[in-house]
Amino acid sequence: MKKIDFHIHTIPKATGENFVFSLDTLKEYIKIAKLDAIAITNHNFFVEDNNWFKLNKLYNEFIYKNKDKKLLLIELGLGFNTPGIIRLPFESMTSQFKNTTLIRVNNNDCNLTLELNNKVILVKNDCCQFINNLTSL
Numbered sequence: 001m002k003k004i005d006f007h008i009h010t011i012p013k014a015t016g017e018n019f020v021f022s023l024d025t026l027k028e029y030i031k032i033a034k035l036d037a038i039a040i041t042n043h044n045f046f047v048e049d050n051n052w053f054k055l056n057k058l059y060n061e062f063i064y065k066n067k068d069k070k071l072l073l074i075e076l077g078l079g080f081n082t083p084g085i086i087r088l089p090f091e092s093m094t095s096q097f098k099n100t101t102l103i104r105v106n107n108n109d110c111n112l113t114l115e116l117n118n119k120v121i122l123v124k125n126d127c128c129q130f131i132n133n134l135t136s137l
Contacts, residue, residue, distance in 0.1 A: 001132055001135065001136075002036040002037065002131055002132060002135050003033070003034060003035050003036050004035065004036060004037045004038065004039070004128055004131065005033065005035055005037075005038050005039070006038075006039040006041070006077065006127060006128065007039070007041055008026065008038050008039065008040045008041065009021070009040070009041065009042060010040055010042060011042050026038075039076075063093065067093070067096075067097045067100070068097070068098075068099065069099060070099045070100075070101075071093070071097060071099060071100040071101070072100075072101050072103065073090045073093065073094060073100060073101070073102045073103070074102075074103045074105070075087065075090050075102065075103065075104045075105065075106075076105050076106075076127045076130070076131075077105060077106055077107070077127040078104075078106065079106070079108070079109055080109070088113065090102055090104075091112060091113055091114045091116065092114070094114075094116050094119050094120060095114050095116060095119075100119065101119055101120070101121070102116065102119065102120045102121070103120075103121045103123065104120065104121070104122050104123065105123040105125055105127055105130045106123075106124065106127075107124065107125060107126045107127070110122040110123070110124050
């Protein structure tokens with residue numbers, strides 16, 4: 001079984017909250033909790049710093065270089081906090097690229113904004129449970 005924490009913060013949840021992110025503290029937490037993976041969420045904030053733009057450029061280059069190959073997009077538990085970053089672009093790519101399939105795993109909101117016919121697999125399930133099921137195959 002894989003152990004994953006899907007709710008890590010790197011910035012305060014509210015203005016004035018006494019919180020300072022420490023990479024060393026995060027590493028220690030991961031070690032003590034024996035986590036296999038983490039997901040960082042900052043709720044209503046999306047950090048678009050220089051590093052994000054650099055990585056986003058590399059990501060887009062990879063996607064468009066491979067758009068005519070078989071491409072599987074897996075979306076785990078994304079809602080509508082920042083839909084323009086992953087959720088809506090994944091639907092758009094699935095619609096536009098003929099060999100692309102989208103797997104959307106979401107316990108609360110598997111709805112689509114585009115008609116994707118047989119190019120999408122919607123899984124109404126908890127992301128941790130979904131990953132655990134995959135690892136037990």
